[in-house]
Amino acid sequence: MLPSSIKFLRCVRCGAKLEIDVFLSEKEIIEGILECKKCKLEFPIIKKIPILWDDFTKYLSSRRVLGGKLYTSVHSQKLKSFVKSSLNAKDNDRSSLEVKWSKIYQNSKNSKFYSAIKNNLSSLPSSKLVLEHGCSIGIMTSHLANSHELVFGVDRSFSALEFAKKQFKDNLDYFVADSLNPVFGKMQFDLVLALNVLEIIEPLELLESISKQITKGYFIISDPYDFDRGPNSVKNPVDESLLRANLINLGFKISPSTKKPSFIPWNLKLNARATLKYKVDFVIAQKY
Ligand SMILES: C[S@@+](CC[C@H](N)C(=O)[O-])C[C@H]1O[C@@H](n2cnc3c(N)ncnc32)[C@H](O)[C@@H]1O
Ligand SMILES: [Zn+2]
Structure with a gap:
């Protein structure tokens, strides 16, 4: 730290x-x-x-x-x-499951998904304070630290953050925490990311809690809407239109380029013989 x-x-x-x-x-x-x-x-x-x-x-x-x-x-x-x-x-x-997934993310960091998101984020102004929820091994968090003042990543997986911490930057830090808990109190962020986490963190609660972290700034969200997870499924899933409607209700404007749903390929290499191929939606929302 x-x-x-x-x-x-x-x-x-x-x-x-x-x-x-x-x-x-x-x-x-x-x-x-x-x-x-x-x-x-x-x-x-x-x-x-x-x-x-x-x-x-x-x-x-x-x-x-x-x-x-x-x-x-x-x-x-x-x-x-x-x-x-x-x-x-x-x-x-969950220990071995979290180790397994942090290895899958390490093997998948060259997925076109991450370069597509980096590309989209390159047009945003430089921010003072940035937060990524469910940042895993810090692929995007670490990238954001190259062009923003101070960047934090939060994830519940210690194993994922152990890998993320291998890369030191003096404006980048990570915390094991539950994204629904107020680890930063009432702190306001200029840019918040939540990529591919809605299946795991109760979506409506997460959107509401992130909305409280942004008075003026950007909220970047992507998701494959893969909600069917048996007993571990979230209670209130969202789809392309519900996600946008909820963001608007919370006071965000959706950027014109992301008003329509997108299908960005996100490939996760599970092992040498299996790849999980998602097509994810992407939204840039903003409060002015
Ligand atoms: C599907 S992965 C997405 C990782 C990364 N955002 C990406 O797109 O490459 C979801 C991540 O959310 C983390 N996570 C799940 N529930 C969480 C919670 N309640 N609070 C914080 N992180 C959580 C998991 O440990 C995992 O790293
Ligand atoms: Zn206390």
Whole structure:
């Protein structure tokens, strides 16, 4: 974590500012604990990545393999005990699934989808503060840091952010967090991205929550509308027109070039013999 990021972070439970106890640092904070003095919640920083989850035990309960890895990898004793005390509960484990998907994104970063989005974003003005939700390994987040002042990426997958953090830029930082939680409090962003996340993060809630992060600025959204995910499906899926209608209701104007649905190819290489071929819709929305 960049030392300068602390001023942007808030307690996900009560919105208070966080205080930091640093155990290991170089140019970035490698290990430490962020604390909310008000509700006594603590958030660990491990391998330079803050985990801003309301309940760390719950986060690890569905990632016990990751929990074991974090426990052996941390150096400071205080953080070791913190991870250990959170390693009790047990749910279905997501660790290997998250490792698998971060590898799929690494193998798919040359998909034409990303160059098409980069191309579309090149016409936007340079922003002071940018946020990408569900940024995964940071393909777009890192690109945006080349032309915008300060860029943040949020994802619930520690494995994905571990890969993203391999590339250091002094205006780029990543946080493990749930996009529906107010990790940045009432902070306003000039540009927010949510690419291909509507199947996983409840769409209407996400749109509403992102709308609160933009008073004046751009919202870039893409999606393949692949909502049929059995018991894991979101409650309220959207389609091309519902997405646009919801954005308009929230006070956004849709850019003329994206009023009509598009079908941008997004190929995900699952393994040497299988590729998932999506055609995704793309919207540039703006509040002036
Ligand atoms: C389908 S991937 C899209 C990745 C990237 N945006 C792209 O288009 O290449 C969805 C990402 O959202 C993340 N994610 C899922 N639910 C989340 C949540 N509630 N909060 C934050 N990130 C979440 C996943 O870990 C995953 O990296
Ligand atoms: Zn708090």
